[in-house]
Amino acid sequence: MRTHRRHYRSGPSEGDWRKRGTQHQAIGRSRGxxxxxxxALVDALGNLVKFxxxxxxxxxxxGVAPLIEGVxxxxxxxxxxxxxxWLLQDVDARGVTAVSSTKAxxxxxxx
Numbered sequence: 001m002r003t004h005r006r007h008y009r010s011g012p013s014e015g016d017w018r019k020r021g022t023q024h025q026a027i028g029r030s031r032g033x034x035x036x037x038x039x040a041l042v043d044a045l046g047n048l049v050k051f052x053x054x055x056x057x058x059x060x061x062x063g064v065a066p067l068i069e070g071v072x073x074x075x076x077x078x079x080x081x082x083x084x085x086w087l088l089q090d091v092d093a094r095g096v097t098a099v100s101s102t103k104a105x106x107x108x109x110x111x
């Protein structure tokens with residue numbers, strides 16, 4: 001076992017490589033340390049309807065299904081991270097208009 005630190009490498013020190021008690025909490029590891037991600041559903045005025053905490057390394061899409069479950073809405077405005085086939089099919093089945101930024105320049109597209 002080495003007794004010195006490896007400052008030239010990213011990640012935890014040599015003896016601290018395994019995950020400990022945060023598997024079931026909304027805490028994730030990144031190069032910057034422990035992180036948490038907030039995925040929120042708001043109304044047209046920006047008022048919070050629902051929110052969900054996710055580990056920082058989790059993709060935003062993991063929080064979408066629980067957020068929109070049981071909520072009725074007429075339109076869904078989302079960024080490019082939420083532009084997936086299953087979400088668009090769910091939105092279409094509800095008769096909802098989906099608007100997302102799917103181009104690199106940020107242009108909005110109606111689906």
